[in-house]
Amino acid sequence: MDWLSEQAGFVWLIVAALFAICELLIPGVYLTFLALGAAATGVLALIFPELGAIGQFISFAAWSTVAVLIGKRWYGANPVPSSDPDLNNRAARMIGQSVTVVDAISGGTGRVRVGDGEWPAEGPDLAPGEKARIVAVRGGVVVVDAIRTIAETPSA
Incomplete structure (x- = not known):
């Protein structure tokens, strides 16, 4: 040996x-x-x-x-807890972001600017330049809702 x-x-x-x-x-x-x-x-x-x-x-x-x-x-x-559980989940990180309508959302579809890119969007009718908030992401489409200003909010 x-x-x-x-x-x-x-x-x-x-x-x-x-x-x-x-x-x-x-x-x-x-x-x-x-x-x-x-x-x-x-x-x-x-x-x-x-x-x-x-x-x-x-x-x-x-x-x-x-x-x-x-x-x-x-x-x-026994998953390891994370201080940022959505770190690698781009869709989840987008929810709640404020976006600008690029192509009018008409008939439920249009395009919005998210960060430095544009995404197809679904939501209520909105004109280009209006602000919206992302409420969900389905596949490659963001679902938005209009951001209401204080002047637009109906008084009680």
């Missing part, structure tokens, strides 16, 4: 530690599962030195897969 095969268990444990350190430096969760797979393989290689290189790689792949599946299930059941 050569030196590397005699020390394979320790090499796998060092690889596990390196994965864990990289996970701490560059958070992304996936290296944690590889670190667990490498650690399990390291322990097995120390207990069963005759495991061999192919057996160790199979062990690493199997334990990493098991760790990913367990992690996926755990994160599904």
Whole structure:
């Protein structure tokens, strides 16, 4: 036996530690599962030195897969709370925004300016230049409602 095969268990444990350190430096969760797979393989290689290189790689792949599946299930059941849950949900972030009608909304359809782009819109009849507020997004169409000014609001 050569030196590397005699020390394979320790090499796998060092690889596990390196994965864990990289996970701490560059958070992304996936290296944690590889670190667990490498650690399990390291322990097995120390207990069963005759495991061999192919057996160790199979062990690493199997334990990493098991760790990913367990992690996926755990994160599904225990989602990480977010300070901005709509961060990657562009449609949800648009709701409540004030927009300007670009092409008249007539017969329920038209176009509005949202930020620096134009979107197809549905809503009450509005003339170009009027302000509206996004109340929903359906597919690629924003649903708007007119913004009423104090002068337009009927008095009680």
